Amino acid sequence: MGWFRSLSWPSSDSRSIALIRAAVGLIFFTQGILKFLDPHMGVMRFTRIGFPLPEFTAHFTGAFEIVCGLLVLVGLLTRLASIPLLIVILTAIATTKIPELSHPGQGFWFMVSDARTDFAMTMCLLFLLSVGGGAWSLDALVWKEEASR
Template sequence: MSAAPPRSLLRRITETSAPASAVLIRLTVGSVFLSEGIQKFLFPAELGAGRFAKIGLPSPEILGPFVGAVEIACGALVLLGLATRLAAVPLIVVMLVAIASTKVPILVKRGFWAMAHEARTDWAMLLGALFLLIVGAGSLSLDARLARRGASRPPR
C-alpha cells in the first residue's frame, strides 16, 4: 500500500474548494481592508495612530501604521486572490482586536443592540475573512491558477 505523495506547501496554501462566486466575498473583504488601510495613512489623527491612542492601544505611533500596512498588503492579496488563506489570518486578528477594543466597551456601556449596530461591518469582515481562510480564494483567483499549474507538474 503506497501513501499519496505529500502536497507541497504552496499547493496546500493555494488550493481552493470555493466556487467562482467567492470572488464577491474577496472583493468585499479585500476592498474594505485596502481602503481602511490607506485611510490610516491619509487621516492618521482620526483613523490611524490618533484613533489607536484614543481607544487605549499600546504604542499607537507604531501600531497605527503597522496595522494600516497589514490592511493594505493583505487587502490587496485578497483582492488578487493570491495567498488568500495566509492573507486572511492577519485580517482576522485585526478584526478580533477591533471588536475587543471598540465593540466590547460599547456592549458593556450601552448594551447589546448598540454594540450590534456598531459592529455590523466588523462582524461582516471577520466572517468574510474566516470564509476565505476555510475555503480559499475560489476558482477566479491567482491561487487557483497557481494550484492548477502546480497540479499539472509531475511530483518530485
C-alpha cells in the same frame, strides 16, 4: 452561437467567492490606506483606544491591511492573508465594540448595531479561510500550474 455554449464558465460558487474576496479585499485595503492618510482613522484613533505606541501600531496594522487586503482581492495566498486580517478584525471588536457594553446609554443593542460590519467581515474571512480563493483567483492559476509540473 455554438461557440458561446461551448465556453467553460466557472460555477456560481466561483463568482460568489470572487465577490466576497472583492468586498473583503477592498474594505481592508482602503481602511489600511486611511490609517496612513487620516490621523483620525489612524494614530489618533489608536491613541484614543489606548494602544501602546499608537503611531507604530496604527501604521503596522495599516500595512497589514493594505498588503493582505490586496492579496485577498486578487486571490493570492488567500487563506494565509485572511489570518492577519482576522486578527485585526477580532482585535477591533475586542477593543472598540465590546467596551460599548459598559458605556452609559449604549449597551448590547447599540454594540450589535455598531459591530455589524465587523461581524460581516469576520464571517467573510472565516469563509475565505475555509474555502480559499476560488477558481477566479491567482491561487487557482499558481496551484494549477504547480500541479501540471
